[in-house]
Amino acid sequence: MSTIRASSGGLALLVAVLAFALNLRTPITSLPPVMADVADGLGLDQTLAGLLVGLPALCFSVVAPAASALIARLGPYPAVTVALVGVVAGTLVRSAGSGTAGVVAAFTGTVLLGAAITVGNVVVPVIIARDFADRTAPATGLYSSVMNLGSVLATSLTAPLAALLGWQGAVASWSLMAVAALVVWLATTRGAGRPGTARAVRGPAAAPAADRPAPERPDETWAGVLRRPLTWVLSLAFAGQSFSYYAVTGWLPELLRDLLGVSVTTAGNAAAPFQGLAIAGSVLVPLVLATRAPMRVAAVAMGLLWAVLPAGLLLAPQWWLVWVCLSGIAQGGNFVVIFTVAAQRCRTVAQTRRTVAAVQTVGYAVAATAPSVIGAVHAASGGWTAALLVMLGSTLTLGVAEVVATRRPRPRPA
Structure with a gap:
């Protein structure tokens, strides 16, 4: 290749x-x-x-x-x-x-x-x-x-x-x-x-x-890609990103109605800033990197903004619109961080292709469980505290994995 x-x-x-x-x-x-x-x-x-x-x-x-x-x-x-x-x-x-x-x-x-x-x-x-x-x-x-x-x-x-x-x-x-x-x-x-x-x-x-x-190099094959620690770290990061995204998309309106008693229309419209501000996050990360800031800076910032949503709804739910807007920026920015790292740290087309496929296989498999997991935790606990703690765990997992993924690779021996 x-x-x-x-x-x-x-x-x-x-x-x-x-x-x-x-x-x-x-x-x-x-x-x-x-x-x-x-x-x-x-x-x-x-x-x-x-x-x-x-x-x-x-x-x-x-x-x-x-x-x-x-x-x-x-x-x-x-x-x-x-x-x-x-x-x-x-x-x-x-x-x-x-x-x-x-x-x-x-x-x-x-x-x-x-x-x-x-x-x-x-x-x-x-x-x-x-x-x-x-x-x-x-x-x-x-x-x-x-x-x-x-x-x-x-x-x-x-x-x-x-x-x-x-x-x-x-x-x-x-x-x-x-x-x-x-x-x-x-x-x-x-x-x-x-x-x-x-x-x-x-x-x-x-x-x-x-x-x-x-003929493929050993690190370009599926076995080679799956042996790379970076593949699994990025998979974990994308799993946290995707789980959080689908959890918020599926349950945010009902959560706001239960916690704050907002109208059905207001709760439904909460999806607009969450989806729309992802565009801002997608643009913000490249702008930060253009200043020669390390990728890790962007990763930490986006990870913290994602965690703000469940943490904010637990501690100050009346400020829900602020938390939703910040998490919207984060979900767009984190996507850029994850797949930019994948593109920059793969040396060949074949390695990139298989790495992206592996990351998405793991991430979307976890994402598919998000609505049912959050729904089950909500039903079992009779409230939203436990469900929000699960979401907080997924966003923190995302942040930690991105910090690990964005550390500088060791120079290869000549």
């Missing part, structure tokens, strides 16, 4: 990657705002409706190794094309039909979406590490910002669209954005990225040689 070299990714390639990234969360976050209509329209009970929302996170974990293998076989650029086609197809299938056929279509489309987005989750860090090697932090920050922008757009606009088009039309309409991204991607990368061929990326500069099949 080719060693990661200095960046030669051009502006056109970056725009195409960001257009792709805009579609990596909208299919997921477009469903919860109209979930009541979906459940009524398909005749789903709460359990099945919740499964429809949580299924993509399970796919992110289960499918990640297969996504890594697909990227290795096709190359990163064709893998993006496959992912975008899958997003379009999954979005349309999920919104097709009614009755029993509609239920089958909804779950089939959701699984297809989960698999396609998993390919995207793995391949974008690989492209950033390979094609923007000297700009990994700002490129990762932009990638994270655009993903969160997609979440905000879908969360804000799907319900108004449903009032005009019905829930099926509203959810299906997000496929148009994926089609547009596919057109941009194909126009930018036409003729590039096929294994065994030179790439001619349209943009200010050509990208480096493709990730051609070749």
Whole structure:
């Protein structure tokens, strides 16, 4: 596998990657705002409706190794094309039909979406590490910002669209954005990225040689990647990040209603600053790193901001909006820290690809348990103190793991 070299990714390639990234969360976050209509329209009970929302996170974990293998076989650029086609197809299938056929279509489309987005989750860090090697932090920050922008757009606009088009039309309409991204991607990368061929990326500069099949070094294989302590430390960090994110996403509205007696509308709107300020966190980390501050500074700051949410709700719940805003910044910034470290500390494309896949497999497997774990602890304890302590534990785990991951690597012997 080719060693990661200095960046030669051009502006056109970056725009195409960001257009792709805009579609990596909208299919997921477009469903919860109209979930009541979906459940009524398909005749789903709460359990099945919740499964429809949580299924993509399970796919992110289960499918990640297969996504890594697909990227290795096709190359990163064709893998993006496959992912975008899958997003379009999954979005349309999920919104097709009614009755029993509609239920089958909804779950089939959701699984297809989960698999396609998993390919995207793995391949974008690989492209950033390979094609923007000297700009990994700002490129990762932009990638994270655009993903969160997609979440905000879908969360804000799907319900108004449903009032005009019905829930099926509203959810299906997000496929148009994926089609547009596919057109941009194909126009930018036409003729590039096929294994065994030179790439001619349209943009200010050509990208480096493709990730051609070749004998793998020992540290590039799955066994080699899984033997690296960094892989497991980053996996632990991403598990803490993902568990905290899905716990807050799933339970924050009900928690605020129980603790403070706020209205249903106010509690529901609490998701807006949490999702929206992730964009600020994604931009803030690269800006801090641009001042030549050590990565560990950013990691410590973002870890503390995440821990502020459960700690603040335990100690001063009346300031909930402050804690929600700070944690929103943290959840965007921590994503950048984790995957920037992965990109900077991997020496080859193959090592990056498998490391990212391993980190996401572990992280999203833990994330898939978050809503049920928090719900079970809340039900067993009869209050929110124990559940918030579990969330505090997950955020502190994230912070400690990031501090370990961002220590300076020892110089290799000559």
